[in-house]
Amino acid sequence: MDLLCRYAGRMDDLRSAFDGFTAIIPAGGAGTRLWPLSRQDRPKFLLDLLGSGRSLLQATVDRMDGLCAPDRIFVVTGGAHAPAVRAQVPSVAHNVLVESAPRDSMAAIGLAAAVVHHRHGPTVVGSFAADHVIRGLDEFHETVRQAIEAAHHGYLVTIGIPATRPSTAFGYVRSGEKLSDQPGSRARHVEAFKEKPDAETAMQYLATGKYRWNAGMFVVRTDVLLGHLQRIKPEMHDILTQLATVWDTDGRDEAMSRLWPQLEKVPIDVAIAEPVAAEGKAAIVLAGFGWDDVGDFNSLAALLPSVDRAGNKALGNSSLIVRDGVAGSIVSASAGRVVAVLGLDDVVVIDTPDAVLVTTRARAQAVKDIVTMVAADVPDAPV
Structure with a gap:
């Protein structure tokens, strides 16, 4: 009975913390490091990359269940x-x-706020x-709860991801002293954001x-965010x-066409x-859940x-993939034809109806560069 009472009390605390909380989901970018699966007209957030039956966008919206109602998701x-x-x-x-046009994360988040x-x-x-992909839903919700609590006190709060390797692909946040002496609190002052x-x-x-890695997750009161903007970016x-x-109102379209192009293109971090x-005036909550930005085929392979x-991974119909003497590969046969790989370790082979990518997991970050070359060198390139 005591356990049930404590659980019920915990649920009441969570519901109270999340009252009125609103989620903003920026859905932009082409995800060019996952080309040719991800395209400008079909970016990665619209794709089911993990074979779960849900796109990354759908999984993100699903994750908000328990944090806010659908009418509080933008x-x-x-x-x-x-x-x-x-x-x-x-x-x-x-x-x-x-x-009406991409203006980076500050404009997107600022508009919704x-x-x-x-x-x-x-x-x-x-x-x-x-x-993004997040593993550990309960821990994610608890982290957001702590971020909301800090935001109520006027802080701009980010969620810091444990840095498990010296990655050059992410920004970093340096944490300082604890924000609270409450047991279990993982909120800290932010000493600095680093590019x-x-x-x-x-x-x-x-x-x-x-x-900690900066995953671009921010929690803040709208009046606080707009107040900072008024001071710093009037x-x-x-x-x-x-x-x-x-x-x-009916004036939205006219105002967007007139005003939106005037916005500075700048990320919220900067x-x-x-x-x-x-x-x-910034705080960080140290996260314990699993996180990945699925930034390239190497990180995608780690999630599959x-x-x-031999640690090989498959996207799509694995019955069309044949390997011999291969380890650590990630192969997609989404074009509906057989893909055979012989004697190549840690290779990436992505076969689509109009484009094929062959590289290594070690060069996965450079896929963005080859997409630029394809766009420049191939007429009507499928990018």
Whole structure:
């Protein structure tokens, strides 16, 4: 009985913490390091890369269950992707905010925050990318709960991912003193946000034990975020608040076409997080859940189950894939034809109807560069 009472009390605490909480899901980018699976017209957040039956976007929306109601989930995406987004997540179709052109994360998150603030007044919002993979739902919810608590006290809060290797693909956050003495609290002051480092600097970061990966997840009150924007980026603040004022009116399209192109193209880390951290007004909650941005085929391979004892991975119809003397590969046969690999370890072979990629897992980050070359050298390139 005591256990049940404690559990019920815990659920009440969680519901209280999440009251009014609103999720913002930026859904943009082409995911070019996952080409040719991910394309400009079919980016990775619309794909079921893990074979779960749900796209990364759908899984992100699913993850919000227990944090907020569907009418408190906003997706910000481009016009080209809006129909597919609405089709994949019809429960939040009414809250799909359409950008007229990509203006980076500050504009996307700022627009949603301004619209939420205009509709509901000061509200704690959290931004969660549409194309990330998270493992450990209960731990994720607990981390968000702690972030919401810190946000209620006026902090701009980020969620820090354990840095398991000296990656040069992510930004870093240096954590400082504890924010609270409450048992179980993992909230810390942020000492600094750091841009993507070189390999030597990344190793130095890990050696200190103070650095976490910056996964781009931010939790903050709308009035606090807009207040920071008004101080630091006043032009952006004015445009976003003007757009929010007319968003639910017939004047939206005209205002977007006139005002949106004037917005500075800048990530939220640079626009707000770095200067706010320098002022001592940013916090970090140390996360314990599994996270991956599925940034390339090497990271995707690490998320997929092995199909044999040699650690090979398959995407799509594995019955069409034949390997001999191969270990650590990731192969896709999505074009519907046989793909045979002989004597190559750690190879990436992605076969689609109009393009084939062959590389190694070690060169997975460089796929973006080959896509640039394809676009430049091949007429009507399938990118």
